[in-house]
Amino acid sequence: MKHLIYALIAGLLLATSVRADVLKLAVTTSFNNSGLADVLVPEIEKDLGIDLQLLVVGTGQALRLGAAGDVDAILVHARAAEETFIAEGHAAYRREIMYNDFIIVGPGADPAGVRGATRVEDAFRQIAAAGADFVSRGDDSGTHKKELSLWVRAGERPDAFSSWYRAVGAGMGAALNTAAALDAYILADRASWLNFGNQQGLSIVFEGDKALFNQYSYLPVSAVKHPHVQKDLAHALDAWLISAKAEELIDGYQIEGKTLFVFNAVR
Numbered sequence: 001m002k003h004l005i006y007a008l009i010a011g012l013l014l015a016t017s018v019r020a021d022v023l024k025l026a027v028t029t030s031f032n033n034s035g036l037a038d039v040l041v042p043e044i045e046k047d048l049g050i051d052l053q054l055l056v057v058g059t060g061q062a063l064r065l066g067a068a069g070d071v072d073a074i075l076v077h078a079r080a081a082e083e084t085f086i087a088e089g090h091a092a093y094r095r096e097i098m099y100n101d102f103i104i105v106g107p108g109a110d111p112a113g114v115r116g117a118t119r120v121e122d123a124f125r126q127i128a129a130a131g132a133d134f135v136s137r138g139d140d141s142g143t144h145k146k147e148l149s150l151w152v153r154a155g156e157r158p159d160a161f162s163s164w165y166r167a168v169g170a171g172m173g174a175a176l177n178t179a180a181a182l183d184a185y186i187l188a189d190r191a192s193w194l195n196f197g198n199q200q201g202l203s204i205v206f207e208g209d210k211a212l213f214n215q216y217s218y219l220p221v222s223a224v225k226h227p228h229v230q231k232d233l234a235h236a237l238d239a240w241l242i243s244a245k246a247e248e249l250i251d252g253y254q255i256e257g258k259t260l261f262v263f264n265a266v267r
Contacts, residue, residue: 020049020050020051021050021051021230021233022050022053022230023050023051023052023053023072023073023230023234024053024055024071025052025053025054025055025071025072025073025074025075025237026054026055026057026062026065026066026073026074026076027054027057027062027074027075027076028056028057028058028059028062028075028076028077028141028143028216029056029057029058029171029173029192030077030141030142030143030172030188030189030191031075031191032054033171033172033173033192033195033196034189034191034192034194034195034260034261035191035195035253035255035260036191036250036253036261039249039253040246040249040250041054043245043249044237044240047245048236048237048240050233050236050237052237055071058137058141058142058143058144059076059077059081059140059142059145060078060081060139060140060141060145061139061140061141062075063076063078063085063090066090066091066219066221067085067088069221069226069228069229071221071229072220072221072229072230072233072234073218073219073220073221073234073237073238074091074218074219074221075216075218075219076216076219077142077143077189077214077216077217078141078142078145079215079217080145081142081145082219085219089222089224090219090221090222090225091219091220091221091222092222093219093220094217094218094219095217095218095219095241095242095265096215096217096264096265096266097216097218097242097250097263097265098215098250098261098262098263098264099213099214099216099262099264100189100190100191100214100216100260100261100262101189101190101208101212101214102146102188102189102190102212102213102214103187103188103189103190103193103204103206103207103212104120104123104186104187104188104205104206104207105176105179105187105188105193105203105204105205106132106184106185106186106202106203106205106206107132107183107184107201107202108201108202108203110205111130111132112126112127112130112185113126113130114126114127114185114205115205115206119209119211120150120153120206120209120211120212121150121153121154121155121211122154123205124150124151124153124154124156125154125155125156127185128151128154128156128161131162131164132164132184132185133166133182133183133184133185134164134166134184134185134186135166135168135175135178135179135182135184135185135186136158136165136167136168136175136187137168137169137170137172137175138168138169138170139168139170139171141171141172143187143188143189146187146214147187150211153211166178166182166184172188172189172192173192173196175188176188176192176193176196176198177198180198180200180202181200183200183202185205186202189214190214190260191260191261194255194256195255195260216261218237218238218241220235220237220238241265242265242266242267246265247265250263251263
């Protein structure tokens, strides 16, 4: 019996000694839906010897988790909100890691004539003028923030829209599913769209405007405000994300021969 107890204690001590350090990272639903997380996370865990726990939320919620000290770092895509986060002392800096772009996805019949638009504000204006079904994330995510800014750019007010404008309060995948079911327009990031399996009759109807640029950035949560955060692990992840290996994995990630992200971190 004594030998069994010693064996159990030894086993517990061994399990404790090899348990990986845990880093909590809040990431956007668009990053997770792209499939890139499935490529990067195993390599990060292997190289850094950590347990990387992703909290998949919209950018607004990710920033709130960081401000509360509930995560160690965040990976988001809404620069103005990120800069406010830093100004309020929740992070010392933001590190640009990679980018892709937003696109407008819509019905094959394109009832609002978006394919003929030359600027993104014209495309949004035409959707509003036609009263064509449009699905909004409506969740304070980076994509939602971008969409609202584009309506403003078009001189439109979403709070005045009628029933054709549907704010679903959901992540990118769920919002795309709703758009597919309704045969509606939606603003999406290109990576999530290419990795989306339920496209049905939808297709890309507008792309290429410089205003649709979509930058992803990494922000380690302030250890000054939240001494319990894993500061050293967060900085180790920062170093990994700007490494040559990360660049190769990010630039090399493709779906059906199409590149989804472009690495642009400054070393």
